[in-house]
Amino acid sequence: MSVSERPIERPRYSCMLGGVLATAGALPKTVPIVHGAQGCGGSLAQAAMLGGCYGTGYAGNAAVPSTNIGESEVIFGGETRLREELESVFDVMKGDLFIVTTACMTDIIGDDAKAVIDSLQPLPKPVIFLEAGGFKGNSYYGYGRLIEELFLQYIPRAKKKRADLVNLLGLVPAYDPFFRGDLEEISRLLQQLGLTVNTLVTAGQSHADLLAAGEASLNIVLSRLYGVDAAATIKESHGIDYTVTDLPVGAVATEAFLREIAEKLGIDKALVDRVIKREVTSYYNYVDRATDIIADTDFQNYAVVIANGTEAIPYAKYLDNEIGWIPTHVFVTDDLDEDQQQVIRSAFDAVPFETSPELVFETDTFKIQQYIEQNTPQFLADEYYPTISPAFVLGSTIERRLAEVLSGPFLPISFPVYNRIILTRGYAGFRGGLTLLEDLISAQLAPR
Amino acid sequence: MAEKEIKQIAIYGKGGIGKSTTTSNLSAALSDMGYKVMQFGCDPKADSTNTLRDGTYIPTILELLRDNGKVDAHDAIFEGYNGIYCVEAGGPAPGVGCAGRGIITAVQLLKQQKIFEELELDYVIYDVLGDVVCGGFAVPIREGIAQHVFTVSSSDFMAIYAANNLFKGIQKYSNAGGALLGGVIANSVAPDSGYQRSIVDDFVSRTKTKVMQYVPRSLTVTQSELSGKTTIEAAPDSAQAKVYRELAKRVDEHTESKTPNPLTQQELRDWAAEWSDQILAIESGEVTSVAAAI
Numbered sequence: 001m002s003v004s005e006r007p008i009e010r011p012r013y014s015c016m017l018g019g020v021l022a023t024a025g026a027l028p029k030t031v032p033i034v035h036g037a038q039g040c041g042g043s044l045a046q047a048a049m050l051g052g053c054y055g056t057g058y059a060g061n062a063a064v065p066s067t068n069i070g071e072s073e074v075i076f077g078g079e080t081r082l083r084e085e086l087e088s089v090f091d092v093m094k095g096d097l098f099i100v101t102t103a104c105m106t107d108i109i110g111d112d113a114k115a116v117i118d119s120l121q122p123l124p125k126p127v128i129f130l131e132a133g134g135f136k137g138n139s140y141y142g143y144g145r146l147i148e149e150l151f152l153q154y155i156p157r158a159k160k161k162r163a164d165l166v167n168l169l170g171l172v173p174a175y176d177p178f179f180r181g182d183l184e185e186i187s188r189l190l191q192q193l194g195l196t197v198n199t200l201v202t203a204g205q206s207h208a209d210l211l212a213a214g215e216a217s218l219n220i221v222l223s224r225l226y227g228v229d230a231a232a233t234i235k236e237s238h239g240i241d242y243t244v245t246d247l248p249v250g251a252v253a254t255e256a257f258l259r260e261i262a263e264k265l266g267i268d269k270a271l272v273d274r275v276i277k278r279e280v281t282s283y284y285n286y287v288d289r290a291t292d293i294i295a296d297t298d299f300q301n302y303a304v305v306i307a308n309g310t311e312a313i314p315y316a317k318y319l320d321n322e323i324g325w326i327p328t329h330v331f332v333t334d335d336l337d338e339d340q341q342q343v344i345r346s347a348f349d350a351v352p353f354e355t356s357p358e359l360v361f362e363t364d365t366f367k368i369q370q371y372i373e374q375n376t377p378q379f380l381a382d383e384y385y386p387t388i389s390p391a392f393v394l395g396s397t398i399e400r401r402l403a404e405v406l407s408g409p410f411l412p413i414s415f416p417v418y419n420r421i422i423l424t425r426g427y428a429g430f431r432g433g434l435t436l437l438e439d440l441i442s443a444q445l446a447p448r
Numbered sequence: 449m450a451e452k453e454i455k456q457i458a459i460y461g462k463g464g465i466g467k468s469t470t471t472s473n474l475s476a477a478l479s480d481m482g483y484k485v486m487q488f489g490c491d492p493k494a495d496s497t498n499t500l501r502d503g504t505y506i507p508t509i510l511e512l513l514r515d516n517g518k519v520d521a522h523d524a525i526f527e528g529y530n531g532i533y534c535v536e537a538g539g540p541a542p543g544v545g546c547a548g549r550g551i552i553t554a555v556q557l558l559k560q561q562k563i564f565e566e567l568e569l570d571y572v573i574y575d576v577l578g579d580v581v582c583g584g585f586a587v588p589i590r591e592g593i594a595q596h597v598f599t600v601s602s603s604d605f606m607a608i609y610a611a612n613n614l615f616k617g618i619q620k621y622s623n624a625g626g627a628l629l630g631g632v633i634a635n636s637v638a639p640d641s642g643y644q645r646s647i648v649d650d651f652v653s654r655t656k657t658k659v660m661q662y663v664p665r666s667l668t669v670t671q672s673e674l675s676g677k678t679t680i681e682a683a684p685d686s687a688q689a690k691v692y693r694e695l696a697k698r699v700d701e702h703t704e705s706k707t708p709n710p711l712t713q714q715e716l717r718d719w720a721a722e723w724s725d726q727i728l729a730i731e732s733g734e735v736t737s738v739a740a741a742i
Contacts, residue, residue, distance in 0.1 A: 071513075071549070071553060072513060072514050072517075073545075074545065074546050074549050075510055075513075075514075075539065075540055075545050075546055075547075075549050075550040075553060076510070076514055076540045076541075076544065076545045076550075077540055077541075077544030077545035078545075079544065108546070109544075109545055109546040109549075110544075111544070
C-alpha cells in the first residue's frame with residue numbers, strides 16, 4: 001500500500017540535477033558544469049554528502065563549476081553568462097569529458113544552452129549537454145537520463161559487439177551509498193566468468209572503458225527501477241541487449257544471479273560451476289567462523305528494512321533467505337507511480353520468503369514509525385500480544401528514532417546515510433553478503 | 449506628511465488593441481484634471497509612454513538594472529506631458545529570458561523604494577502587455593499593487609478571448625486581496641456601431657461587468673500619434689479628445705470594482721459561434737429578429 005506521497009521533510013533523494021551531478025562526478029576525469037542559479041550546485045553537493053560522505057572526487061560535488069545566475073540573467077536570459085563560464089572552464093579545468101547541464105531556473109526561462117555550446121566549436125574536449133531542471137524528476141531519474149545521454153552523445157555506436165564485454169547499470173552514485181563496493185564485487189565475480197566489466201562510475205574506469213561500452217553485448221541493470229529506461233534507449237541506439245535483475249546480496253542470491261547472467265551470455269556451465277563452488281566454499285568458511293558468536297548472542301532477529309526500490313527487497317531477501325531473520329516490514333521509500341509500485345510488488349512476490357514481510361510504499365520517516373506503531377499488535381495493547389521488538393532496523397540514518405522505539409540494533413544502509421563514511425564497502429555479491437553479516441553482528445555487539 | 453490615497457489602475461488587453469494609446473490619453477486627461485499621474489509601462493517593448501514624451505523612448509528600469517546592478521528609482525522616472533511621470537519596466541529581447549520576471553522585478557523595485565508616496569501621486573496607471581500569460585504579468589493585479597483593472601477590447605473575438613483570460617486571472621486573485629475589475633474600455637467601437645457594440649455589450653453583460661467608454665476609431669488619434677503626442681495634447685478640442693476626457697472622468701468617479709464572471713472555454717466558444725452565425729446572417733442580408741434589434 002501507499003501511505004503518502006511527497007514528504008515535506010527529510011527527503012530520501014534530491015532532484016534530477018542532484019542525480020546527474022552525483023553520477024557525472026563519479027565518471028572518470030569528468031567535469032560537470034551547471035548552468036543554474038546560485039545554490040543549486042552547492043546544495044546538491046551537500047545532498048550527495050548524505051550518501052555516506054560521498055565527497056568531491058575529480059571535479060564533482062563541491063568542485064562543480066556553475067554559472068550562478070542571478071536576477072539579471074533570469075530576466076534577460078543567461079546565455080551570455082553561460083558562454084563566459086564555458087570559455088573559462090575550458091581554459092582552466094582539465095577534464096576528458098565535460099557535462100553541461102541546465103537547472104530549474106534556466107529551463108524555466110528557456111535558455112538555449114545547446115546553441116551556446118554549439119557556437120563554441122571547435123570544443124577542446126567532448127561535451128555532453130542535457131536539460132536537468134530539478135523539477136523534472138528525482139535524483140534516480142537524473143542518473144538514468146545522464147546514462148542515456150552519455151551513450152547517445154559520447155559513446156560510439158559499435159556494430160561489432162564483444163561477447164565478453166558487459167556494462168553494469170542501475171546503481172546511482174551517492175543515492176545508492178554502497179554503489180562502488182557493490183559494483184566492484186559484481187565485477188570481480190563476472191570477471192571470473194571470463195567477462196570484462198564496465199561499471200562506468202568506479203575507480204579505475206577510464207575513458208577508454210567508457211568509449212568501449214558501446215561494444216558490450218549486455219547491459220546488466222542491477223535495479224528493477226533505475227537505469228531500465230536508459231538500457232531500453234541504449235538497446236535502440238547501440239543495439240545492446242539488457243537484462244534487469246535484483247541486486248544480489250549474499251551467497252544464495254549471488255549464485256542465482258551468476259547463473260542467470262552466464263545463461264544469457266552462453267558461458268560454459270562447467271566454468272560457472274567452478275567459480276560458484278569456489279566462492280560458496282569461501283563464503284561459508286567465513287560464515288562458519290561467525291557461527292560461534294551467532295549461537296552465543298541469540299542472533300535471530302525481527303527486522304524492518306527501509307530503503308529505496310533498488311535495495312529494499314534484496315536486503316529483506318538476504319535477511320530471510322540467507323541468515324534466517326524475520327523481516328516484518330519492507331518500506332520502499334521512493335516516490336513511485338503506480339506502474340513502478342507494481343514492478344516492486346512483482347519482484348517482492350517472487351521472493352520465497354519463509355515468513356513474508358509486509359511491503360509498504362512510504363517516504364515519510366515519521367509515517368513509517370507511525371505505520372509500524374499503528375499496525376503492530378504490541379503497540380496496541382500492553383500484554384498478550386506477540387511482539388516484534390527488539391527488531392533490527394536497516395534503514396537510513398534518520399531511522400535512528402525508530403530503532404529506539406523498536407528497542408533493537410540499527411544499521412544505516414540507505415540514503416540518507418551520514419553517520420558513516422562509505423568508500424569501498426558494499427553489500428552485494430558473496431563478499432558483500434559477508435560484510436553485511438559482519439556489520440549486522442557488529443551492530444548487535446556494539447553496546448558491549 | 450500624511451499619506452494620501454493613491455489610486456492604482458492596471459490596463460490590460462490584447463497586443464495591438466490600443467492599450468498604450470488609451471492609457472496615455474487617460475493619463476493625459478487625468479493630468480489635465482489636476483491630478484499627479486504616473487504611467488508605468490509593463491511591456492518589454494517599452495513604448496507605452498512614447499506619446500507622452502514627443503515620441504521618444506526612455507531608459508527602462510530593467511536596462512538600468514542590467515547595466516548597473518542596482519537601480520535608484522529616480523533614475524528611471526522621466527517627466528512627460530503636463531508633468532506626467534513616465535516609467536518603463538522594459539524587459540529582455542524577444543525570445544530570451546523571462547519578461548514576466550522582469551515585470552515583477554520592476555514593479556517591486558518601485559514599490560520597495562516608496563517612490564509613489566514620495567512623489568505624492570494621485571494615480572499610478574500600469575499599461576500591461578497582452579494576455580496574462582504567466583504570473584509575472586499578473587503582478588499588477590495581485591495584492592498590494594493596483595486596485596482597479598480596466599481591459600481594453602475591440603469587438604474582435606481574439607481581443608475578447610484575451611479579455612476573458614484576464615477576467616480569469618482577476619477571479620483567481622480576487623479572494624487574496626487582488627485587484628478587481630472596473631470594466632471594459634471598448635476600443636475601435638463607436639457607440640452607434642451596430643453589431644460591434646452589441647458583441648461587446650453582450651460579452652460584458654454575460655461576464656457581469658460594464659463598458660466604461662466606447663472609443664470610436666479616429667484619424668485624429670493616428671495623426672496625433674504620428675506627431676508623437678496623445679490626442680489630448682495634439683488635438684484637445686477634437687471630438688476624440690472629448691471621448692478620452694469622458695473616460696478619464698468616469699475612471700476618476702469609479703470607486704467600486706467587482707470580481708468578473710469569466711466564461712469557460714466551452715462557453716466562450718459557443719458564444720463566439722453564436723455571434724459568428726449572426727454576423728454571417730447580417731452580412732448576407734438575411735433579416736432576422738436579432739439583426740433587426742441591432
